[in-house]
Amino acid sequence: MRIIKTKTYEEMSAIAAGIIGGQVLLKPNCVLGLATGSSPIGAYKDLVKSYEDGILDFSEVRTVNLDEYCGLDDTNPNSYRYFMNDHLFDHVNIDKANTHVPNGHADDLEEEAVRYESFIQSLGGIDLQLLGIGHNGHIGFNEPTDNFPATVHTVQLTESTINANSRLFERREDVPTQAITMGIGTIMKAKKILLIAGPDKAEIVEKACFGKVTPEVPASVLQLHPDVTVILSAEK
Numbered sequence: 001m002r003i004i005k006t007k008t009y010e011e012m013s014a015i016a017a018g019i020i021g022g023q024v025l026l027k028p029n030c031v032l033g034l035a036t037g038s039s040p041i042g043a044y045k046d047l048v049k050s051y052e053d054g055i056l057d058f059s060e061v062r063t064v065n066l067d068e069y070c071g072l073d074d075t076n077p078n079s080y081r082y083f084m085n086d087h088l089f090d091h092v093n094i095d096k097a098n099t100h101v102p103n104g105h106a107d108d109l110e111e112e113a114v115r116y117e118s119f120i121q122s123l124g125g126i127d128l129q130l131l132g133i134g135h136n137g138h139i140g141f142n143e144p145t146d147n148f149p150a151t152v153h154t155v156q157l158t159e160s161t162i163n164a165n166s167r168l169f170e171r172r173e174d175v176p177t178q179a180i181t182m183g184i185g186t187i188m189k190a191k192k193i194l195l196i197a198g199p200d201k202a203e204i205v206e207k208a209c210f211g212k213v214t215p216e217v218p219a220s221v222l223q224l225h226p227d228v229t230v231i232l233s234a235e236k
């Protein structure tokens, strides 16, 4: 595991965008696993800039997102599909048909979970998975529990996650209580993993990187992955 500490959010974002951009340059038709949240916004901005500067070409890139809220449709500004379009996909030459987010408003969420998992594997797996981390150590929406879920599944969000995410909603009661997420197994199958986090996550990042490997701190499983880079910024 490589751990990089940066002074600023901008520096963290630039390094993360460099790693993601490097992956695109190395393998133009790579499969990128993408994340939402405040942490990756700067990196997405830098990727858009590299595209505008003619450095990056996304025309063959495929993407699979980590997770999605249940019950929000794609036009809802709080849905992760909307977030991805808004922060990245609408601003680069990616083919929207090559961008994938689990369908949180599917009629049958169990069926959707099975479909999304096998779809990811049918792409040949994920070349580089970008992650943020929750205050309770969740990755994707894998909340602390007593096992590491293997595949895409639906979850009941914890109070702590609902509280943290309510900052982005008008009212706390608007925050969905369920989500669909890649499993820990899905994430661990990625060839490379890049986790980025701000200073409010310093404590949980330390626990995840140096503490006991336990599903009570889902991100601690990353200690068992052969190619993980963690970037932690000292400033928001």
Ligand SMILES: N[C@@H]1[C@@H](O)[C@H](O)[C@@H](COP(=O)(O)O)O[C@@H]1O
Pocket: 035, 036, 037, 038, 039, 040, 066, 067, 131, 132, 133, 134, 138, 139, 140, 141, 161, 165
């Ligand atoms: N499901 C997402 C996670 O994938 C993300 O890592 C986390 C941290 O977000 P932020 O970067 O905003 O702290 O938020 C949400 O819960």
